[in-house]
Amino acid sequence: MDIAFPFRIDARGRTADRDHPDHVRDMIEQLLFTTPGERVNRPDFGCGLLDLVFEPDSVELAAALQVSAEGALHRWLGDVIAVDSLQVTAQESTLRIELRYLLLATGQVRTDVIEGSVAR
Template sequence: MDKDFLGAGWKFPVRIDEDGSFSLSKHEEDIKEAIIIILKTIQGERFNHPDFGSGVYDYLFSPVNRSTISLIKEEIERSLKKYEHRIDIEEVNIQIEEAGKLLINIEYTIRSTNK
């Protein structure tokens, strides 16, 4: 299967190879890193693209309850549907760990084309 349509981009976090070039992520790895970038970018953080990212950090000091978890889940789904067109989201699971820590698992399918 030709995976070129999945693309490639700078590795995240950015790294330099031994030959002085930027390390690249390709295909599935690029998608995984793009998801992390989308979710970790605070909306308004990018000057030329202020709506890029997610509002997940808006819930940082919110109470850990069903309502907050539902809002976070909706925000993750909304952000990924808007900015990562190479995937179909199957499910977003959020579990509460000790001390209110949230464990987020995103299950997705990579599309056979990016259209």
């Protein structure tokens, strides 16, 4: 078991935990939603998703987000997951990120979808 994110205390009064696949999903979300420069001791951690969310949606935005997210996932989580595919689409005011990856510790293949609204 791994520590749950966000950190909290469970009903037993202990540190809440998550199973490994859910913990990895939490790490992916942390990485995608952390702005570089936000972490004091790791100023290059993150991918800048939040900076791009407020840009007008376009094909260029989706491409920039895809390159940024792929690079960050390989750099920061490359020892935990192997990215099989990453698709970023921008439709109207929604960014949709579909990530298919292999959990290296278990060999399990997962697909996660993360969506967020984009300013027009």
